[in-house]
Amino acid sequence: MFMEKYKIIIDTFGSDKGPEAILEGAKLILNEFDNVDLIIVGDKDLINKYDFDFSRVEIIDSKGTITNYDNPIEAFYKEPDASIFKAFEAASKIKNIGLISAGNSGALMVCAIKYLLNDKRIRPCMAAVLPNMNKSFTCLVDTGASIDCGPNQLINFAHLGSDFMRYLYKIDSPKVGLLSNGAEPTKGNKVVKEAYKLLVEDKNINFIGNIEGNKALSGLCDVLVCDGFAGNQVLKNSEGMAVNLITEIVKYAKKNKQEEVIMPLVQYLMQTYDFESLGAGIMLGSKVPVMKCRGSSGPKAIRNAAHILLNIAMNKSLYDGEDKR
Structure with a gap:
């Protein structure tokens, strides 16, 4: 039977637990969802140390990050190669079902307006x-x-x-x-x-x-x-x-x-009430869904954010098949 394949973009920087937590989440995604391929944005040397099935992984190299103390607009011009900017740029050019990031909320909004503003030109919001x-x-x-x-x-x-x-x-x-x-x-x-x-x-x-x-x-x-x-x-x-x-x-x-x-x-x-099991916040009003994980997010939150993106792509309720109630 034909299985439709989906592509998700992951920004590996932004987590308080370091890129390792995000990459462990990426491993969970690849292990659990056979119909998902990943574009991972981050330190190429670090990413290559993981035993991913690299036939399903594309790497966009970036060693730059935007912290919560940085001004998002200034950072956009001072750190154009930061992972969050490269991830959004990829999302605007490559067919995908969504992007996952634990990065600076302000930077996410700047990127969404720059790269993913919808046809109605309405400012996106986080839900x-x-x-x-x-x-x-x-x-x-x-x-x-x-x-x-x-x-x-x-x-x-x-x-x-x-x-x-x-x-x-x-x-x-x-x-x-x-x-x-x-x-x-x-x-x-x-x-x-x-x-x-x-x-x-x-x-x-x-x-x-x-x-x-x-x-x-x-x-x-x-x-x-x-x-x-x-x-x-x-x-x-x-x-x-x-x-x-x-x-x-x-x-x-x-x-x-x-x-x-x-x-x-x-x-x-x-x-x-396990908020990490709910995955992440979702940006509404952008051309593709953007999942904003909290800085404290671990691998499970990254995996669950991907599950939400899959449900959206397949036009299901957010937690269809994994009812938390």
Whole structure:
């Protein structure tokens, strides 16, 4: 039977754990997905030390990296041979189903605008698909790529998030919420209040109103819109609270010698709220999908990011076949 082959581009720099963690993730991808070939961007000498099937691997040599302390725009001109820039350049020229990077978020946005801006010329944004209380998922957008946003930009986020959930999750009319400090239309800062009015007027968006932070992952909406600063806080606070809660449950179980009863619950919670198992954030609005892994990502996150790209390429739900709920 004919098996369609897909190509994924991997930027090996950017991880706090070094390029080795990314390359170990690349090994997992090649071992588990026979229909995937890789273009690996990074130190050629290091990459060649790995026992890859090099009939399925193309190397783009680069020893330059952009740190989180570098100004992305300045770096674009000072370090044009950095791996992240070479990876995006390749993505714009070579047929592929997506790019994976743990690099500087600002640099990713600069590259997306330079190389992968879509035909509508809309600024891309970063989204994360997170488990909610309805045993489904909420698309949180933006999660850090655009810290300061105007109201019209938030409307674009709503459209991109809605299209994403409609395309992948087959939700005919995704419910859109606007993150605010109160449910009433009068709550929020100036930008949020103006965005609220625009969302109400937009007939192509199924806007359900403001969503408070404590209900961000309640399942009330399929798409939660906010600026990148607020979205990043929701993302990291959710992860932090999940870790703290699971840790306290484990402590209680051990203290009261109830591991046998409680540990199945712990395992369920760890699987559901293991943010690394969800892979990465995804850039919406670019010509090809870009998966942004966190700096702390290990091999499993890289492998799961590739799995998401495969599901997108094959027009499936993000976690089809690997339900985390």
